[in-house]
Amino acid sequence: MIYTSTRDNTVRVSASEAIAKGISADGGLFVPMTIPTLNLVDIERIARLDYIGRAKEILKLYLTDFTDDEISMCVQGAYREGKFSSPKIAPLYKLNDDAHVLELWRGPTCAFKDMALQLLPYLLTVSAGKTRKDTKIVILVATSGDTGKAALEGFKDVPNTEILVFYPVDGVSPMQKLQMTTQEGENVGVCAIEGNFDDAQSGVKAIFTNREIEQKFAENHMAFSSANSINWGRLAPQIVYYVSAYCDLVKSGSVKLGDPMNVVVPTGNFGNILAAFYAKQMGVPIKKLVCASNANNVLTDFLETGTYNKNRPFYCTTSPSMDILISSNLERLLFLLSGQDAQSTKKWMEQLSATGTYTVSDKVFSAIQELFSAGFCDDEDTKRTIRKIFDEYHYLCDTHTAVALNVYAAYKTKTGDKTPTVIASTANPYKFSKSVLRALKSHIRSADEFDMVEELHEVSGAPVPPQLANLKGKEPRFTKVSAKEDMAKVVFEMLGL
Ligand SMILES: *Cc1c(COP(=O)(O)O)cnc(C)c1O
DSSP states (O other): OOEEETTEEEEEEOHHHHHHHOSOTTSOOEEESSOOOOOHHHHHHHHTSOHHHHHHHHHHHHOTTSOHHHHHHHHHHHHOTTSSSSTTSSOEEEOSSSEEEEEOOOSTTSBTHHHHHTTHHHHHHHHHHHHOTTOEEEEEEEOSSHHHHHHHHHHTTOTTEEEEEEEETTSSOHHHHHHHHTOOOSSEEEEEEESOHHHHHHHHHHHHTOHHHHHHHHHTTEEEEEOSTTSHHHHHHHHHHHHHHHHHHHHTTSSOTTOOEEEEEEOSSSHHHHHHHHHHHHTOOEEEEEEEEOSOOHHHHHHHHSEEEOOSOOOOOSSGGGOOSOOTTHHHHHHHHTTSOHHHHHHHHHHHHHHSEEEOOHHHHHHHHHHEEEEEOOHHHHHHHHHHHHHHHOOOOOHHHHHHHHHHHHHHHHHOOOOOEEEEEOBOGGGGHHHHHHHHOSSOSOOOHHHHHHHHHHHHOOOOOHHHHTTTTOOOSOOOEEEGGGHHHHHHHHHTO
């Protein structure tokens, strides 16, 4: 399997080079040049395996320069017993005959990012061993909350790596902040920046593609890589759970082998839903990909009109991990749907950074309309949805998942589509206790984060993940706040350069 760049399709790299580099030197993202396929016989066979077995089967189709032993070692390390709170790793919870919630937050940091970020350090270490021996890998992360903690946890004390996370100072929930600022490990750093997620992400991208910094790093036997979903090593593990969810629907008799399912994804950077798109292209019977956004509905507008326009107000919502106006992974979709047209993709991305807007070709837009449906909901509707789902099914969901459930309900009303549907559930509700509790109660006893966790537990009966409960009383290690212009300086400081 050869990978190329979305902005220069003469680029040719192996899977391990794509993962070790993170982003192409031309600023584009790495994508496999062909998409491997699964037929129904393959799916039937994979359905008989457990999650680890399924992951091995899918990943080896993409990581063709990894040996079977390397893939086994990586996958077994990532998903070994005890790391996830369900032996199924990504279990489906059946809400009703049509709706199945795919719980992607059973990992160590209680958000779906663990699904990929528990695996990425293994993939990256193997990749670096193949492509750049004796180099220390420096992972830079921009986070809207969940990626940061999941990456810190995944890379903590991994030999030959350093990890540094930037988060928007007012853009994450108190629990998310505490999870990051109390992070343990010798090779970790965390810094708040005065700005929003897009500022953090742009800053990290600028550091990545700065030739001078690259030079300085090379002199010190260091190289950057990315743990954001611009790294292919984040995307590939996410394809697995959509294949796995289909397998589980078939096994439980909810779907007949070969019949379709729909997928609804609460979306920010377009990574998670892109993985579902890949699963569909591989041959998993997926009918519609439903993209759910919060008040930052730039993707809803784009998928409905073909014009992307980030020139609009930025809202801090109760689903902060989706407070994003520049969805990086959309670039990969445009590249694929334009028939691997790097020139057009590059042009659109340049227009985006110059003017904040671009309009795709008719060809790309009609492909989008065929594949996707889109919707959004505001904080009030998010709240109402949490309440409604709890009242109807006694199921407690977080704010991001509620956005998806709300958009799904609207999709169903609009289309009458009764296809069995998988709704990606991306965070444990206790990561956003205040917003979730407010949805269930008009009066809250105390504004203290851990009192709210306790009260939410009393009201809902849902179990509190011990890794969140244990943060109570823990002293933050990282309290630095930096101007967004100073991110490179912070990186040098941390690395002692
Ligand atoms: C990251 C995140 C999202 C958005 O996922 P993308 O892959 O960026 O679209 C949604 N919900 C939660 C809880 C997240 O952490």
